Amino acid sequence: MAEFWDGYLxxxxxxxxxxxxxxxPVMLSVxxxxxxxxxxxxxxxxxxxxxxxxxxxxxxxxADGLKLFLKEIVIPTGASRGVFIIAPMLTLILALIAWAVxxxxxxxxxxxxxxxxxxxxxxxGLGVYGILMAGWASNSKYAFLGSLRSAAQMxxxxxxxxxxxxxxxxxxxxxxxxxxxKAQEDVWFMFPLFPFAVMFFISCVAETNRHxxxxxxxxxxxxxxxxxxxxxxxxxxxxxxxxxxxxxxxAFTAVLFMGGWLPPFEFLSxxxxxxxxxxxxxxxxxxxxxxxAAYPRYRYDxxxxxxxxxxxxxxxxxxxxASGVAVYGGFAPGLQ
Amino acid sequence: xxxxxxxxxxxxxxTVASAVMVITAKNPVHSVLFLVLAFFNTAGLFVLMGAEFLxxxxxxxxxxxxTVLFLFVVMMLxxxxxxxxQGFLQYLPLGATIGIILLAELAVVMGGWHFAPEAxxxxxxxxxxxxxxxxxxxxxxxxxxxxxxxxQAAGLVLLVGMIGAIVLTHxxxxxxxxxxxxxxxxxxxxDVAEFKKVESGKGV
Numbered sequence: 074m075a076e077f078w079d080g081y082l083x084x085x086x087x088x089x090x091x092x093x094x095x096x097x098p099v100m101l102s103v104x105x106x107x108x109x110x111x112x113x114x115x116x117x118x119x120x121x122x123x124x125x126x127x128x129x130x131x132x133x134x135x136a137d138g139l140k141l142f143l144k145e146i147v148i149p150t151g152a153s154r155g156v157f158i159i160a161p162m163l164t165l166i167l168a169l170i171a172w173a174v175x176x177x178x179x180x181x182x183x184x185x186x187x188x189x190x191x192x193x194x195x196x197x198g199l200g201v202y203g204i205l206m207a208g209w210a211s212n213s214k215y216a217f218l219g220s221l222r223s224a225a226q227m228x229x230x231x232x233x234x235x236x237x238x239x240x241x242x243x244x245x246x247x248x249x250x251x252x253x254x255k256a257q258e259d260v261w262f263m264f265p266l267f268p269f270a271v272m273f274f275i276s277c278v279a280e281t282n283r284h285x286x287x288x289x290x291x292x293x294x295x296x297x298x299x300x301x302x303x304x305x306x307x308x309x310x311x312x313x314x315x316x317x318x319x320x321x322x323x324a325f326t327a328v329l330f331m332g333g334w335l336p337p338f339e340f341l342s343x344x345x346x347x348x349x350x351x352x353x354x355x356x357x358x359x360x361x362x363x364x365x366a367a368y369p370r371y372r373y374d375x376x377x378x379x380x381x382x383x384x385x386x387x388x389x390x391x392x393x394x395a396s397g398v399a400v401y402g403g404f405a406p407g408l409q
Numbered sequence: 410x411x412x413x414x415x416x417x418x419x420x421x422x423x424t425v426a427s428a429v430m431v432i433t434a435k436n437p438v439h440s441v442l443f444l445v446l447a448f449f450n451t452a453g454l455f456v457l458m459g460a461e462f463l464x465x466x467x468x469x470x471x472x473x474x475x476t477v478l479f480l481f482v483v484m485m486l487x488x489x490x491x492x493x494x495q496g497f498l499q500y501l502p503l504g505a506t507i508g509i510i511l512l513a514e515l516a517v518v519m520g521g522w523h524f525a526p527e528a529x530x531x532x533x534x535x536x537x538x539x540x541x542x543x544x545x546x547x548x549x550x551x552x553x554x555x556x557x558x559x560x561q562a563a564g565l566v567l568l569v570g571m572i573g574a575i576v577l578t579h580x581x582x583x584x585x586x587x588x589x590x591x592x593x594x595x596x597x598x599x600d601v602a603e604f605k606k607v608e609s610g611k612g613v
Contacts, residue, residue, distance in 0.1 A: 081412060119610055156442065187543045191465035198473025202445065205477070209438055209484050217484075224481055228474060248462075248545055374588070 091183055095172050103316045104134035110362045117366040144305035151212035152302070160210060161300075161307045164203030164314035171196040171321045176251045178334045178346035189250035190238055193325055194231075197280060200318060201227045204282075204289065204299045207311070211302035219298030222373065223282055223289035229380035230279040236388035237273045240266060240395040241329050246406035254333035256406070261332040269391050270330040272384055274357070277322040279380065281315065284365035288373055323357035324350070331357075413457060420453040441480045448472050462544035 108123065108130065115122025123130035148157055174189040176182040186192055201224050208220020242248065245256040263270045279286040290298030300311045327333060331353045334346030371379070399405035423446065430443040448471045455464035521528055542550075552560055 153436070153439075156439070186461065188461050188465045188545065191462070191469060195465050195468035195473060198469055201473075201477055202442075205480055205484070206442065221481065221484075224477055228477055231473065248543075378590075 095183060096169055099169065099172060099317060099320065102320055103313050104138065106316050106320065106358060107137070108134050113359065113362045114366045138309065141305055141309040146305040146307050149212060149302050153210040153212070156206050156210035160203050160207035161303065161310035161314070163206065164200065165310045165317065167196055167200050167203065168314045168317035168321055174250055175324050175328065176254060176333060177350055179251060181347060182251060185249065185251055188248045190242065190248045190253070194235065194238065197322070198231055203314065207303070208299040213302050215296045216299050216301045219289045219295045223299060226282070226286065226288060226376060227280055229377060230276045233380065233384035233388040234273060234276045234280065236392050237269045237276070238329065240269050240391045243395050243399045244404055250328055254328055254335060257332040257335060261330065263330040266330065269388070272388060273330065274326055276384065277326055278361065278364060281318045281322055283319065283361055285368040285371050286376055287370060288376060319358060319361055320354060323354045323361070326357055327353035417454070417457055420450045420457065424450040424454065437483045438480065441476060441483050445472050445476050448476065460544060462548060
């Protein structure tokens with residue numbers, strides 16, 4: 074019995090506790106990210122933003138959540154029921170499981186995978202299924218068009234994302250996220266690889282279907298895109314998934330290019346690592362919101378052109394240049 | 410060990426069940442979605458065997474890219490499901506033959522292991538030992554040294570396939586107005602827009 078307790082039960086309980094300790098703050102951040110977005114955009118538009126529910130509107134996300142929770146979920150008659158219901162769940166689950174490999178400090182990581190980067194890449198690539206399934210199962214032309222756009226967009230930008238990740242990997246020699254952060258102790262990769270960091274972040278924006286690449290839900294032409302037939306909690310799950318994905322992609326960018334938990338200067342190292350990571354994530358999220366307020370939506374052919382004719386050749390060239398610099402400049406680890 | 414065994418049977422059962430659903434599902438879109446489930450669970454089996462790199466590649470390449478495009482095509486096909494079912498008996502002999510050949514090949518491999526147990530061990534042993542190196546290093550160490558020519562040849566085959574697909578599907582259309590990005594970038598901003606300095610909160 075003791076062996077069963079020590080060998081299986083206690084590790085399982087301990088892992089569940091750690092998962093809850095990661096997921097709860099993420100869900101809370103998602104709720105307040107929606108408020109932050111509305112507040113930040115409001116001040117950029119010289120408006121007040123939500124300020125009625127609670128002090129400074131701080132309870133607005135709770136009110137929104139409650140409203141969506143109480144609404145009835147309507148399933149269209151022509152819908153493929155199973156797929157229709159699974160799609161929003163899949164979106165949120167995929168946005169949450171990615172957090173398993175994000176390192177908050179050298180030891181604070183739920184699962185220290187040897188292939189952490191690939192895991193994140195795989196999970197973000199699977200995100201397209203939630204949208205495709207939602208669009209197809211709704212049996213509605215607007216939803217379907219939105220999901221087709223989204224699929225094409227995510228597949229296109231994933232290619233250049235993959236190449237940019239390779240430029241980073243050339244200098245780290247490891248697919249482990251903890252090792253990648255440790256390789257940035259001298260200099261964050263953002264500085265030597267600045268163009269790639271920018272391209273990676275833009276690809277992240279396209280991958281999460283955010284403005285100015287939010288073609289899948291272009292309200293002006295597609296009513297609401299892939300989630301037009303969803304209401305109540307099912308819609309809320311898509312919403313949560315989109316925002317959780319934003320936070321996750323910000324964390325991914327912070328780990329790859331901005332030194333993860335590392336402080337910017339040595340004398341600031343008394344502040345614990347997780348706080349630095351959170352600050353970096355907050356900065357990137359602010360940029361996400363800023364982009365939404367500052368830029369108009371891309372046209373679809375321009376979006377595809379940017380992905381295939383600009384980012385793909387540039388990132389491919391980047392891989393070759395970075396490998397050359399790494400090999401002949403002696404930066405490549407594990408090379409004698 | 411019992412947890413690993415349970416996980417194996419879970420992944421294996423879901424893989425087989427979803428593979429069966431791929432060929433029996435009435436709706437082709439459901440088939441493709443079950444295919445994704447099958448790939449995903451196969452990745453789980455790879456992880457159980459300690460091949461985490463292959464597992465992730467399976468998810469990235471097959472689930473994340475190939476099947477998405479597949480789904481993309483299947484969703485847009487205008488298929489008559491009744492018509493689709495009709496050819497079943499006509500194609501049964503061919504399908505059955507292929508199935509029997511595959512089964513026979515599997516039997517030959519298994520039989521080889523039975524009669525020469527050392528051959529099975531040689532095939533299963535990881536090179537080098539799994540404790541000394543991560544999956545990724547081990548694969549890279551053989552792929553880019555011993556098998557570099559085969560690797561390059563595989564790349565060439567893919568390149569030819571890609572160019573072929575583009576050549577076959579590309580068609581020149583007349584009367585299409587194209588956007589010339591260079592012209593647009595070279596426009597002098599002063600010719601097309603007027604800039605006004607507006608103080609915050611005042612309006613024009």
